[in-house]
Amino acid sequence: MIYDCIIVGGGPAGLNAALVLGRARRKIALIDNNQPRNAVTHASHGFITRDGVTPAEFRRIAYEEVLRYPSVEHIQTEIISINKIDSGFAVHDSFGRHIEARRLILATGLKEVLPEIEGLRPLYGKSLFNCPYCDGWELRDQPLVVVCENPHVFHMAKMLLNWSKDLVICTNGKTFLSDEQKKSLEAKGVVVNEQTVSSFMGHDGQLQAVRFADGTEILRTGGFISPNLIQTASMVDHLTVERNNSGGFSTDGSGRTSIPGLYSAGDVSYFMPSQLVFAAADGSRTAMSVNMDLTEEEFELF
Known part of the structure; x- marks a missing residue:
């Protein structure tokens, strides 16, 4: 099976991207290793209707909403490598599985170094x-x-x-x-x-x-x-994606990176401000770009 899009990362950016693409009837593999950066946080603030929610409760509600859409599949695993192939991208996980998709969104967030x-x-x-x-x-x-x-x-x-x-x-x-x-x-x-x-x-x-x-x-x-923030998306270092001044992935403002078909959303691109509401909004915007690009490709083919 070849998915329309693989989303790597189950934080607010990846989850909101999955929600938008699921509602667009796209076949999605949402891949997450269940190691959120905000796991130590007692509550998250600044997100309207979710002010004070615990990170665990936020993820529970988000996954419940996202997985209502039958075309979205959640795969909990550790990604080892990501490669560009003719049909799009191939992801390899720690269990030796090989997952392919036409498009790929990196929403892996950042790692704090205290x-x-x-x-x-x-x-x-x-x-x-x-x-x-x-x-x-x-x-x-x-x-x-x-x-x-x-x-x-x-x-x-x-x-x-x-x-x-x-x-x-x-x-x-x-x-x-x-x-x-x-x-x-x-x-x-x-x-x-x-x-x-x-x-x-x-x-x-x-x-x-x-x-x-x-x-x-x-x-x-x-x-x-003030911790130092570093990239966690080392699985694409060999793809030489262009970076911005803060070390995040450069995009066109709509999530598209320098590699065709590869997108990024959330903290992985911008580093700051690191808030749920910003990441979720960026996930939504990037998902719309993915759907738009797939739609244009399909329209030309058929």
């Missing part, structure tokens, strides 16, 4: 987060810490003042802030600490204090971490 700081992981997704738009409301007016090891730190600090005026900004040993930026933040009451963070201390997921390399500590009840 700073190697003792005590971070038990708190991440509970009182330490990465997105103020997702979790800033829940931490409003609390004493917060921000750990950011990139030039985005100044923007992050300014933005977080919308949620709390009690901020300590940590660059974890880096020197991205200029003297002018530091003075600007300090004038707003923001504390800047450029020491290395040695550990986070907390209990049952609740942050209590931050310890620095010199042994000093500050009391904090929550905060934000």
